[in-house]
Amino acid sequence: MAKKQSKYLKPFKNIFVLILVVFAVWMFFFDANSWLIHNELNSDIEELEAEKEFYKNEIIKDRKAIKELSTEEGVEKLAREKYYMKKDNEEIFIIEYQDSLAKAKKNE
Known part of the structure; x- marks a missing residue:
């Protein structure tokens, strides 16, 4: 069983792979320009563009x-x-x- 764990952990013993993984996790989640923030900003941009089209109309x-x-x-x-x-x-x-009264009630 110890051999299976070492089989999966063997790439992480290399310092370069370990640094690459830590760097990727940091950039993906914790950095000021992370993927999560970009995703949130992109959704805000889409909402604002839809609002812009509404106001143009x-x-x-x-x-x-x-x-x-x-x-x-x-x-x-x-x-x-x-x-x-x-x-x-x-x-x-x-x-x-009668149909105009129904439309008036829906608009209220």
Whole structure:
């Protein structure tokens, strides 16, 4: 049984192999630039890039909304549809369908 242990431990008796193993373990786990830290930083980069794409899409939507609201018709349309405003000489009837009510509940 002692021969089996020495068979597996024989490479570790060489000082160069031992130093190489210690160095590899140190660089992999304990160093300031270890694989673990790189892995964590790479996942942070991926999250930030996804967030960047989301905000780019939001900027595009906001620019469209600003362009739409820069005209008199766009402001009037927003006031009528969102805030239910009307002119003095007109009446407004709001008709809601069952499927539009379900969508409104999901959005809330």
